[in-house]
Amino acid sequence: MFKDARILSILMIFIFILSACNLPSSAATPTAQSNAVFTAAALTVQAQLTRTVPFSTPTLPLSVVTNTPLSVPTLPATTRPPAASATPVCDQAQFVRDITIPDGSQISPGAAFTKTWRLRNAGACSWSGYTLVFDSGDLMGATSPQSIGSVAPGQEVDLSVNFTAPTSSGSYRSYWRIRNSSGVLIPVLGGTEGKSFFVDIKVSVVSSGFDLHTRAVDANWVSGASTLTFGGPETDPNGFAMYRNNQKLEDNSSPAKSLETYPQWVTDGAITGTYPAYRVVPGEHFKARIGFLLLSDGTCGSGNVKFQLNYKEGSASNSLGQWTETCDGSLRDIDVDLSSIAGRTVQFVLAVVANGTATQDQAIWVSPRVEIPG
Numbered sequence: 039m040f041k042d043a044r045i046l047s048i049l050m051i052f053i054f055i056l057s058a059c060n061l062p063s064s065a066a067t068p069t070a071q072s073n074a075v076f077t078a079a080a081l082t083v084q085a086q087l088t089r090t091v092p093f094s095t096p097t098l099p100l101s102v103v104t105n106t107p108l109s110v111p112t113l114p115a116t117t118r119p120p121a122a123s124a125t126p127v128c129d130q131a132q133f134v135r136d137i138t139i140p141d142g143s144q145i146s147p148g149a150a151f152t153k154t155w156r157l158r159n160a161g162a163c164s165w166s167g168y169t170l171v172f173d174s175g176d177l178m179g180a181t182s183p184q185s186i187g188s189v190a191p192g193q194e195v196d197l198s199v200n201f202t203a204p205t206s207s208g209s210y211r212s213y214w215r216i217r218n219s220s221g222v223l224i225p226v227l228g229g230t231e232g233k234s235f236f237v238d239i240k241v242s243v244v245s246s247g248f249d250l251h252t253r254a255v256d257a258n259w260v261s262g263a264s265t266l267t268f269g270g271p272e273t274d275p276n277g278f279a280m281y282r283n284n285q286k287l288e289d290n291s292s293p294a295k296s297l298e299t300y301p302q303w304v305t306d307g308a309i310t311g312t313y314p315a316y317r318v319v320p321g322e323h324f325k326a327r328i329g330f331l332l333l334s335d336g337t338c339g340s341g342n343v344k345f346q347l348n349y350k351e352g353s354a355s356n357s358l359g360q361w362t363e364t365c366d367g368s369l370r371d372i373d374v375d376l377s378s379i380a381g382r383t384v385q386f387v388l389a390v391v392a393n394g395t396a397t398q399d400q401a402i403w404v405s406p407r408v409e410i411p412g
Contacts, residue, residue: 147206151202155198168217208241277307288330310387312387326403342362343363
């Protein structure tokens with residue numbers, strides 16, 4: 039405290055002297071002695087300040103002075119849990135491709151066909167006791183379920199189903215799945231909605247027709263006596279079958295396609311012609327005109343027979359129609375709807391049976407044929 043007072047007193051004296059020097063005076067210019075006084079006072083103040091308030095320069099840390107980088111603390115590494123592995127799927131199939139019957143295939147009405155798919159066991163479990171089963175759509179006469187057999191994981195297998203096409207025109211689809219031994223339907227990679235595979239067909243009514251007049255040479259003609267050779271002769275008492283094209287009939291017409299079938303020359307004699315097999319298309323009809331050949335005297339004589347249209351399927355013979363005709367100067371039109379045998383493969387049989395004696399039973403079929411009426 040005492041030292042501070044002394045310093046303050048010296049400063050005040052110094053300020054007073056300076057102020058005095060600036061006052062107007064008539065005194066002469068300061069001498070060298072007065073300047074020396076001023077200098078001494080200033081030095082005295084400086085010396086006091088130096089002793090009283092010492093100042094020291096702060097010492098910085100070595101790391102700052104030398105620009106040494108500060109060490110960064112090492113944080114413990116974060117421990118992450120291992121990625122979870124995918125759980126294998128036990129039951130899973132994969133559709134590979136169609137082997138037969140590509141989608142949209144044209145199939146004839148009533149035709150039998152076999153669809154085959156190739157699938158892979160895409161699961162981790164073997165297929166044992168698994169079955170192929172119908173899921174939805176059109177069954178088309180197929181059998182369900184069907185055994186698949188043993189299929190190891192990763193193995194491919196061809197699965198086949200026998201179908202019968204519907205007899206009506208249209209598009210048809212049958213969906214199928216695989217069922218495991220526990221009765222559970224398994225998913226199908228690449229399948230419809232991930233669950234099924236299918237067969238897809240189009241049934242169209244396309245009739246090639248069957249001309250029984252032209253194909254008469256291919257039929258097997260027989261009578262009660264023996265097998266007959268097509269073409270006669272017309273004098274054969276065992277009966278005969280031959281063309282009578284462009285010859286006059288009992289109504290005085292001369293059709294371009296006339297087939298004569300004369301029965302064996304005995305009471306209730308008969309003749310039959312069995313044709314090659316033909317698959318009947320839905321919508322087809324058998325059509326013909328029936329009557330008698332005109333005799334040389336301008337009449338048709340005493341002809342009296344039963345005309346028959348039959349068919350054979352395997353060893354069984356069945357009737358499609360029978361018509362009794364006598365010589366009356368006119369022909370009868372025949373039109374038989376074949377819907378009852380549509381889609382089936384049959385052998386048509388033309389037959390003529392004498393009503394009593396076979397004399398003058400020169401029975402004629404005019405343009406017998408199978409077709410879809412136009």
